[in-house]
Amino acid sequence: MPIKSILMPLAINGSDVAATRVGVQVAARLGAHLQGIALVPDLTAELMRAGNELVRRVQSVHVGFQMPEGGMARVVAEAEARQMAEIATLRAAFACHLQEARLPLLDAGSTAAPAASFAEVPDEPHGLAQAALLADLVVLPRALRDHHLDAHAAVDVLFLAGRPVLLVPEAASGTCGRHVVIAWNASARAARAVSRAVPFLERAEAVTILEIIGSHPGPGPDALALYLARQGIRASQVRVPAASGESTALQLTREARQAGGDLLVIGGYGHSRLREMVLGSVTEQMIAQAAMPVFINH
Numbered sequence: 001m002p003i004k005s006i007l008m009p010l011a012i013n014g015s016d017v018a019a020t021r022v023g024v025q026v027a028a029r030l031g032a033h034l035q036g037i038a039l040v041p042d043l044t045a046e047l048m049r050a051g052n053e054l055v056r057r058v059q060s061v062h063v064g065f066q067m068p069e070g071g072m073a074r075v076v077a078e079a080e081a082r083q084m085a086e087i088a089t090l091r092a093a094f095a096c097h098l099q100e101a102r103l104p105l106l107d108a109g110s111t112a113a114p115a116a117s118f119a120e121v122p123d124e125p126h127g128l129a130q131a132a133l134l135a136d137l138v139v140l141p142r143a144l145r146d147h148h149l150d151a152h153a154a155v156d157v158l159f160l161a162g163r164p165v166l167l168v169p170e171a172a173s174g175t176c177g178r179h180v181v182i183a184w185n186a187s188a189r190a191a192r193a194v195s196r197a198v199p200f201l202e203r204a205e206a207v208t209i210l211e212i213i214g215s216h217p218g219p220g221p222d223a224l225a226l227y228l229a230r231q232g233i234r235a236s237q238v239r240v241p242a243a244s245g246e247s248t249a250l251q252l253t254r255e256a257r258q259a260g261g262d263l264l265v266i267g268g269y270g271h272s273r274l275r276e277m278v279l280g281s282v283t284e285q286m287i288a289q290a291a292m293p294v295f296i297n298h
Helices: 017-030 043-061 071-100 127-132 153-161 188-196 198-203 221-229 248-258 273-279 282-289
Strands: 005-009 033-040 115-122 137-141 165-168 179-184 206-212 236-240 263-266 294-296
Touching: 005 017, 005 127, 017 033, 017 071, 017 137, 017 165, 017 198, 033 071, 033 127, 071 115, 115 127, 127 153, 137 153, 153 165, 153 282, 179 188, 179 198, 179 221, 179 248, 188 198, 188 221, 188 263, 188 294, 198 263, 206 221, 206 248, 221 236, 236 248, 248 263, 248 282, 263 282, 282 294
Parallel strands: 005 033, 005 137, 033 115, 137 165, 179 206, 179 263, 206 236, 263 294
Antiparallel strands: 165 294
C-alpha cells in the first residue's frame, strides 16, 4: 500500500522539533502530502466552565458574590488572542522546516505531492484518532509533553484509527529510512507491518531482518527475505538470543542501532497475555522507551 497522505500533529511547546524534521524528510522521500495539524481546544467552553465553577466556590464563602460585568468576556478574549498567536507561531515554524526541505506549503485542500498543508483540528476526545482515519501514516513525537498530545495519542491512532505510526524520539537526528530494520516474529501483525512499510523498504539503501531466536514459531527470516526479494527488496538477516534483564523493546532498538539502522519496523511483537499484564506490551514499551524512529503497525 503506498504512503501518499501523512498526518503530523504539531506541538505548541516545541517538543516536536525532531518529529517535524523527520516527517518533512519522509514526505519528501516518499513523494507524499504532509498535513501538519494544530489541535485547537474550544477555549470559550472551557473557560466558561472554569469561570462558573470559580464563581460557585467564591459564593460558598462570600454569599452574594457576582462576577464583574464583562469580566469573563475579557478573559475569553485574551485567551483566544493568545491561542491565535500560538497557532500562527506553530504555522511559521512548520513553514521553516518545509522551506529547508524545499517542500511547498499549500492550501489544506491541495492534493499535490510532495508538498504540505496546515490545518486546525478541534481538540476533542480522540480527535487525533479521528483525523488519522484518512491518513496512510501518522508521525508523532515520542515525548508527548504538549497538553494537546497526551500519552494516549499514539495508542489512540494505533488502536482506534488502525493507522501506522512513525514514532520519533527527541534525540533523533540525521536520516530516517536509509537503513530499515524489521523486527520479525512470524506473527500476522508483524507481516502486516512489513506490508505497510514496503514504501520505506523499496527506497532504503539497506534492509535488515532482526529476529530474537525462539520468540515465535512460523516462517523465519529466510522466508521473509525470499518474500521481499520477490518484490525487488534485498535484505540481510540478524538472529540474536533473548537478552535477560532487558525489555524486548530496549533489546530490539539496541540491536537495530548496532546493525546500523535508522528506522525500526515493528508489528505484533509481544509476550503471553499474562506477561503483558505484568510487564506491559511491547507496543507500550516502544512508545515509552524507543531511542530511534520506530514504524509501528498494530
